[in-house]
Amino acid sequence: MPIVEFKDVTRVYTSGDHELKALDGVNLSLDEGKFIVVLGPSGAGKSTLLNLLGGLDNPTSGKILVNGQDISGYSSDTLADYRASTVGFVFQFYNLIPTLTVYENVALVKQICADALDPEDMIARVGLSDHLEQFPAELSGGEQQRVSIARALAKNPKILLCDEPTGALDSQTGVVVLKLLLSMARDFGKTIVIVTHNQNIARMADVVVRVKNGRIVSCESQAHPLSAEEVDW
Amino acid sequence: MLTRKLFRTARAYKAQFISMIVMVALGVGVFLGFNMEWYSIERNTGSFFEETKLADYRLYSEAGFSRADLDALLAVDGIDAATRMLSVNVSIQDSEQSLSLNVSEDYTVSTMLVTDGAPYDPEADGLWLSDRFAGANGISIGDELTLAYRGFKITAPVLGLAKSGEQLICVGDSTQVMPDYSKFGFAYLTPKKYRAAILLDFYPQINLRSPLSKEALEAAAAKALGRTIMVVPKEDTTSYGEAMGESKEGKAMGGILPVLFLAIALLAMTTTMHRITANEKRQIGTLKALGFKDRRILRHYASYGFVIGLIGTALGIALGYGICYIIMNPNGMMGTYFDMPRWELAMPGFCWGVLALIVGFMTLISVLSVRKMLSGTAAEALQPYVPRKMRRIALERTPLWKRLQFGTRWNLRDVLRHKSRSAMTLIGIVGCMLLLVGGLGMRDTLNGFLRLIDEDVSNYVTMVSLAENSDADGAMALADALDADWDAASGISVNGKTVMLEIVDNGRDKYRFVDADNAVTPLSDEGAYVCMRLAKDIRVGDTVTFSPYGSSDTYSVKVIGVLRSVMTENLVMSRACAERVGVPYSITTLYTDVPASELPDSSLIASAQSHAAIMETYDSFTQIMDLMIALLIVAAVVLGVVVLYNLGLMSYIERSRELATLKVLGFRDRQIGRLLISQNAWLTVVGVLLGIPAGALTLKLLIDKLAGEYELKMFIGPVTYIVSIVLTFGVSLFVGIIVARKNRKIDMVEALKGVD
Numbered sequence: 009m010p011i012v013e014f015k016d017v018t019r020v021y022t023s024g025d026h027e028l029k030a031l032d033g034v035n036l037s038l039d040e041g042k043f044i045v046v047l048g049p050s051g052a053g054k055s056t057l058l059n060l061l062g063g064l065d066n067p068t069s070g071k072i073l074v075n076g077q078d079i080s081g082y083s084s085d086t087l088a089d090y091r092a093s094t095v096g097f098v099f100q101f102y103n104l105i106p107t108l109t110v111y112e113n114v115a116l117v118k119q120i121c122a123d124a125l126d127p128e129d130m131i132a133r134v135g136l137s138d139h140l141e142q143f144p145a146e147l148s149g150g151e152q153q154r155v156s157i158a159r160a161l162a163k164n165p166k167i168l169l170c171d172e173p174t175g176a177l178d179s180q181t182g183v184v185v186l187k188l189l190l191s192m193a194r195d196f197g198k199t200i201v202i203v204t205h206n207q208n209i210a211r212m213a214d215v216v217v218r219v220k221n222g223r224i225v226s227c228e229s230q231a232h233p234l235s236a237e238e239v240d241w
Numbered sequence: 242m243l244t245r246k247l248f249r250t251a252r253a254y255k256a257q258f259i260s261m262i263v264m265v266a267l268g269v270g271v272f273l274g275f276n277m278e279w280y281s282i283e284r285n286t287g288s289f290f291e292e293t294k295l296a297d298y299r300l301y302s303e304a305g306f307s308r309a310d311l312d313a314l315l316a317v318d319g320i321d322a323a324t325r326m327l328s329v330n331v332s333i334q335d336s337e338q339s340l341s342l343n344v345s346e347d348y349t350v351s352t353m354l355v356t357d358g359a360p361y362d363p364e365a366d367g368l369w370l371s372d373r374f375a376g377a378n379g380i381s382i383g384d385e386l387t388l389a390y391r392g393f394k395i396t397a398p399v400l401g402l403a404k405s406g407e408q409l410i411c412v413g414d415s416t417q418v419m420p421d422y423s424k425f426g427f428a429y430l431t432p433k434k435y436r437a438a439i440l441l442d443f444y445p446q447i448n449l450r451s452p453l454s455k456e457a458l459e460a461a462a463a464k465a466l467g468r469t470i471m472v473v474p475k476e477d478t479t480s481y482g483e484a485m486g487e488s489k490e491g492k493a494m495g496g497i498l499p500v501l502f503l504a505i506a507l508l509a510m511t512t513t514m515h516r517i518t519a520n521e522k523r524q525i526g527t528l529k530a531l532g533f534k535d536r537r538i539l540r541h542y543a544s545y546g547f548v549i550g551l552i553g554t555a556l557g558i559a560l561g562y563g564i565c566y567i568i569m570n571p572n573g574m575m576g577t578y579f580d581m582p583r584w585e586l587a588m589p590g591f592c593w594g595v596l597a598l599i600v601g602f603m604t605l606i607s608v609l610s611v612r613k614m615l616s617g618t619a620a621e622a623l624q625p626y627v628p629r630k631m632r633r634i635a636l637e638r639t640p641l642w643k644r645l646q647f648g649t650r651w652n653l654r655d656v657l658r659h660k661s662r663s664a665m666t667l668i669g670i671v672g673c674m675l676l677l678v679g680g681l682g683m684r685d686t687l688n689g690f691l692r693l694i695d696e697d698v699s700n701y702v703t704m705v706s707l708a709e710n711s712d713a714d715g716a717m718a719l720a721d722a723l724d725a726d727w728d729a730a731s732g733i734s735v736n737g738k739t740v741m742l743e744i745v746d747n748g749r750d751k752y753r754f755v756d757a758d759n760a761v762t763p764l765s766d767e768g769a770y771v772c773m774r775l776a777k778d779i780r781v782g783d784t785v786t787f788s789p790y791g792s793s794d795t796y797s798v799k800v801i802g803v804l805r806s807v808m809t810e811n812l813v814m815s816r817a818c819a820e821r822v823g824v825p826y827s828i829t830t831l832y833t834d835v836p837a838s839e840l841p842d843s844s845l846i847a848s849a850q851s852h853a854a855i856m857e858t859y860d861s862f863t864q865i866m867d868l869m870i871a872l873l874i875v876a877a878v879v880l881g882v883v884v885l886y887n888l889g890l891m892s893y894i895e896r897s898r899e900l901a902t903l904k905v906l907g908f909r910d911r912q913i914g915r916l917l918i919s920q921n922a923w924l925t926v927v928g929v930l931l932g933i934p935a936g937a938l939t940l941k942l943l944i945d946k947l948a949g950e951y952e953l954k955m956f957i958g959p960v961t962y963i964v965s966i967v968l969t970f971g972v973s974l975f976v977g978i979i980v981a982r983k984n985r986k987i988d989m990v991e992a993l994k995g996v997d
């Protein structure tokens with residue numbers, strides 16, 4: 009049973025007289041518990057796809073079914089609830105709240121999620137128990153991304169959405185973060201969707217979706233995905 | 242090209258640009274409004290006084306001055322012009338109106354400006370009447386009036402209408418605060434007609450123009466006349482004294498409130514310009530990297546402050562003229578007080594300097610803000626602006642911190658992280674609260690003052706003014722017949738200062754006195770009382786020496802108490818005390834419960850005013866005050882809205898990334914809105930708490946500045962506090978909601994792009 013289904017989804021951005029089709033009749037089906045990588049060059053529409061799935065944006069036409077529910081017509085409040093309960097985000101630039109400590113950044117989700125996981129436990133799992141009281145600006149990029157992963161998973165979402173999660177990190181740190189992301193997602197049995205233009209990450213995925221000019225070029229399952237150690241970074 | 246950038250940047254930051262312009266305009270407007278007011282008063286009254294040859298000094302002699310006296314004075318070096326005068330209050334027969342009747346023998350001093358009818362002719366057989374009195378009572382040129390003066394009836398036609406500097410503020414006596422032309426006016430009678438009516442050459446007054454000091458003139462007059470003469474300078478007359486008092490009040494107001502507005506405008510400009518240049522840091526770096534010299538970039542950003550200063554100042558000048566016009570126009574606030582021909586608005590010269598300084602400051606603030614961003618290499622300038630790192634606050638080490646909600650912690654840290662923004666918000670709220678408490682408190686204070694006059698001091702139905710020099714026994718008998726308290730008011734000189742001596746018999750509890758705590762105080766016969774203004778120099782226990790007008794005799798009396806004078810500066814003593822001291826007196830006013838209509842027909846009575854009618858004369862005074870307060874409240878609310886909106890918007894822009902993150906996490910718009918509003922609410926609570934004492938202090942400062950004019954007791958009513966708090970919270974909540982609504986429009990995708 010697919011957890012995500014895109015049915016003829018189009019997203020058109022209008023700016024003055026210009027129209028830009030970011031997604032053009034996309035049909036896509038993603039299974040639960042898989043590690044999916046969306047690959048494509050800049051401007052291909054992969055972030056648009058992620059934003060629509062994450063409930064940050066509405067499609068111009070078409071349907072997006074998550075768990076059998078069509079989220080494309082949701083109101084702003086229902087979408088907020090959807091984001092709170094169903095999806096977790098990990099961004100390229102972490103997007104932590106600078107005025108909250110590590111603990112507070114993660115504990116924040118308890119304000120909106122009824123079944124949030126224990127923040128301290130999540131922070132321990134990303135190995136930052138010693139940094140509970142520090143502010144984001146006092147952490148390295150890799151550490152900040154780990155907080156962001158802890159925060160995303162603390163919401164106990166069904167789907168973890170990651171937009172270039174290692175894009176702002178050096179390759180060594182990137183690998184560490186990626187490994188952590190994958191192992192935690194697997195431990196908690198989450199579906200994980202990573203948008204990237206890094207081909208290496210794609211080699212670790214269960215499913216690779218290639219996007220170009222707003223269309224899905226291919227959607228292939230990999231029978232034997234590589235582990236992080238096996239990938240030549 | 243950079244000019245185009247200026248306009249486009251202004252469009253991008255239009256809310257900030259507009260709010261800064263509004264703040265500068267408001268500051269300049271209030272500053273100019275008050276300063277133009279006093280300056281216009283001085284200019285217009287000054288030229289009117291000059292035109293109608295206002296006397297510099299008045300010499301009084303109860304026995305009258307002879308022609309030889311006048312000639313002796315005119316021979317004195319330093320006396321430029323002089324005339325024998327009569328200036329008395331008379332009633333118009335068969336009416337409730339009375340007039341100040343003036344006769345100027347030589348008409349070289351204290352003249353008038355004829356506005357309609359025949360030009361003044363000393364040989365004419367008639368009178369010239371106050372044009373406003375004529376207008377208010379439907380009297381036309383050619384109408385005949387019969388005036389009652391000391392038992393004489395003077396019937397004369399109105400030959401012309403006029404205004405006079407001597408009658409700029411046309412009030413019957415010092416108990417009347419505001420002119421009421423339906424009841425009291427003035428007239429100039431020719432000396433010929435006067436002589437024909439009373440068959441005498443009686444002139445108890447000489448008005449003269451002289452640059453000499455009061456002391457020098459007193460000495461010269463004593464030498465020329467061979468006797469000591471009471472000299473009253475123009476400063477002690479209602480028209481000149483009160484006009485200068487108004488100007489002084491304007492200066493007092495102009496020195497306090499505008500400073501506050503301007504300071505807030507400058508502070509807000511500092512914060513806003515810093516934010517704009519911080520946001521523009523990349524562009525500044527780009528310009529630098531492109532090869533623009535620092536000086537050129539500085540000049541470009543300096544032009545922001547310059548343009549804001551210039552537009553704000555220009556609008557402020559217009560606003561200042563508007564505010565000044567509301568006060569200074571013949572039909573406006575001051576028009577009910579002053580009767581003068583010209584109402585030209587003028588700006589004091591130093592204001593131009595202040596305006597230039599304001600524009601200069603605005604430019605300087607821009608320069609300083611951008612200089613910080615320009616420092617270092619082009620590569621450094623290209624780096625985005627990094628706000629200061631978070632530091633733990635002391636509260637975080639307490640157990641209380643753990644119990645705070647995340648929103649509270651977030652807001653607390655945000656307030657402390659953006660100290661200048663928070664401080665400015667606080668100053669805006671304190672400013673708003675201060676103006677409201679101060680303004681409404683001024684109203685409370687003045688209303689309390691009027692209530693004091695109405696309820697505590699005046700316990701009579703009718704105030705009867707007796708004709709000048711009415712015979713003592715007759716007056717006393719009349720007082721007994723009317724069961725009246727009486728007051729013998731006359732001018733005296735104390736330490737070279739002219740004040741009022743009130744000898745009072747108030748055994749019937751009609752006319753009362755209150756102490757500094759506004760408690761009604763019976764007069765003791767043991768000594769005299771000084772008013773609070775005199776009490777600054779004369780202490781209880783001192784012996785005060787004074788001499789009455791027109792007399793060289795001196796008297797001494799011990800001061801046994803201080804009273805709050807609701808009118809002029811005065812020395813008060815009971816009849817028994819006065820008789821013991823031996824000071825002569827003549828009853829001037831009776832206070833009785835007999836209604837005006839039931840008063841006996843007596844030649845002693847010059848005029849009668851009911852308690853209600855006297856209080857009515859304060860109506861226009863309270864109307865003026867209410868309008869001023871309304872202006873102040875509008876200014877306070879505009880100030881509050883502009884400052885809070887500007888800062889709220891900056892806070893929102895600065896936090897848009899955090900807000901977008903919260904949205905992405907699944908926070909609803911309403912939850913985020915509540916978070917934003919709660920920060921405003923907390924700052925408002927603190928601002929209100931600080932604003933209350935600040936408002937009370939400002940009010941105290943204003944009352945102290947006016948202490949030379951009025952003996953006001955500061956009073957702030959509960960309604961003032963409630964209205965001020967509700968309005969301030971209303972402003973804060975209103976702005977908070979408007980800013981929080983913007984949160985709905987945050988584009989999560991856009992806001993989360995780019996570097997943190």
